[in-house]
Amino acid sequence: MPLEHIQDVLSISRSQAYALVRTGDLRAIRVGGRGQWRIELTQLEAYIQRAYDTTAAEIATEQTTD
Numbered sequence: 001m002p003l004e005h006i007q008d009v010l011s012i013s014r015s016q017a018y019a020l021v022r023t024g025d026l027r028a029i030r031v032g033g034r035g036q037w038r039i040e041l042t043q044l045e046a047y048i049q050r051a052y053d054t055t056a057a058e059i060a061t062e063q064t065t066d
Contacts, residue, residue, distance in 0.1 A: 003028070003037040006044060020047070 020026035
């Protein structure tokens, strides 16, 4: 999937999507002469699952400190 599709799926800006790729949070490859970014669906799904896991852990931590 092109980076633009990721923006739509996650409802984020282009710069936010690019930052996810640059930091390695979302694995991607560059293809073609213009260096277009592409992300496999499995990588997007894995990123989303990690985000859910992180959120659940944060909520659990907040609940134990309240």
